[in-house]
Amino acid sequence: MKRERLHTMIKCHILLFVQLLFLFKGCRCEVFTALVDMEDLLDTEHVLIDTMQNYLRAEEQKIEYLKRYIDHYKEQHNKALEDPQLYLSNPINAYTLVKRLTADWSQVETLINTNVNADALANITYFKENMKFPGDEDLNGAAVALMRLQDTYRLDTSSLARGELNGVKYSAELNAADCFELGRQSYNNGDYYHTQLWMEEAESRLKSERNRTVDYGDILEYLAFSIYKQGHIAQALDLTNKLLEIVPSHSRALGNRLYYEDQLKELKQKEPLKRKGDDGTDDIETNGVKFHKPNYEDPYGRDLYEALCRGEVSSPIEVQAKLKCYYLTKNHPFLKIAPFKVEEAHLDPDLFIYHNVIADSEIETVKRLAQPRFQRATVQNSETGALETAQYRISKSAWLKEIEHKHVADIAQRVADMTGLSMETAEELQVVNYGIGGHYDPHFDFARVSKFQKHFFAEKSILCAYIIFRERRKMHLKI
Secondary structure, eight states: OHHHHHHHHHHHHHHHHHHHHHHHHHOOOOGGGOHHHHHHHHHHHHHHHHHHHHHHHHHHHHHHHHHHHHHHHHHHHHHHHHOHHHHHHSHHHHHHHHHHTTHHHHHHHHHHHHTTOHHHHHHHHHHHHHSOOOOHHHHHHHHHHHHHHHHHTTOOHHHHHTTEETTEEOSOOOOHHHHHHHHHHHHHTTOHHHHHHHHHHHHHHHTTOSSOSSOHHHHHHHHHHHHHHTTOHHHHHHHHHHHHHHOTTOHHHHHHHHHHHHHHHHHHHHSOOOOTTTTOOOEEEETTEEEEOOOOOOTTOHHHHHHHHTTOOOOOHHHHTTOOEEEEOOSSGGGGTSOEEEEEEETTTTEEEEESOSOHHHHHHHHHHHGGGOEEOOEEOTTTOOEEOBTTBOEEEEEEOGGGOHHHHHHHHHHHHHHOOOOTTSOOEEEEEEOTTOOBOSOOSSOOOOHHHHHHHTTTOOOOOOEEEEETTEEEEEO
16 A cells, blocks of 8 residues: 555656646747746746655655665665575575565566566566566465465464474564565455465554554455355454554445445344354364364375374284384395395385485486476376376476486486396386475376276286485485
């Protein structure tokens, strides 16, 4: 709101200044012929001075804003350059980077545009066309990733906004505008649960900001409607009235207030108010308002999947006691002198971890070959059979053939040596790069079969999957 007023003021001053120039150019008053007419010019000059002062004041405000913005840009950019991978691996840093280059940068473009700076706009257009530039979809994806991590790891909103995880500070704090944008993205996705969480956090942070980064009225409007969408009409009406105290002429708020009042009247006429907790829902209460967690279909055990991510699930002691580590020397004669280090992670189904199985040079080769080919990973539509992108698979992937490089062939042969299986019918080497909050929901990695097929192939089929991943400079392979 404050920025919009600044933009409007700048536009008005430019327009008035141009109008005065045209006035002087077109006026043929012959004022030099009479002093009385010359005195009128003093009034004209006074208006001109006031107009120019207002214009310069607006320009100075704009420049001051741009200076603050570039200082913040440089601070975060320099932090990122210290260790780009570490910086970008933090989802909060990744989100704020995308936000700086989308929502925040849009404000910069608007300010530059009000100055009709054609050269600057041409440069921006060139950069946006010829360099990687995130779009609205990227901003939404980064925000959704934070929501996903927040839910999966049960992270407190305030701690997350402070850049803290389990009491340890990992990133810079989010300001009120950052929190507001997270809430707004959730709102656009129809996720009113997270809209409420982040709008409340934005409201809390705005109170401690000297230079407010977002308009309080905007927060109240989103917050009121998100609470209404969760069935809490009375609380939504209270927030709307609070908004109208700040902006009495707010047209949407005026309309919403009438609507909420009508809704409350209808509820009172239809049935008595329910007592708290008598509806049997699993609600959470915050600031006196119960809100509903989003419902997820749970075909493969989402709760268990998220518990595994949090490290809350472990094998029973009696099972762990049977697990062991050993050197694998069979499958190939060369393993007698260079055995694989094997760690049993689970039995029935078998899960093995092979340590230190790939060299740094091979890693760099795989990365170099795969990066130019990365494309958004797809899933197969169960009804149409078509490949399509999905929110439950956030990654990019590429496929490498053994004939493309000796290192790719060596990796395939190494997997054959470890498993004792032929690689003739195996898929090509898939290289996957997960994005911000990247994940793949629980799923079956095989086609569904009938009971007859299952019985017929029970003793003739082998399903083996291997994953090579890097952990603290060590390469592991899980099978």
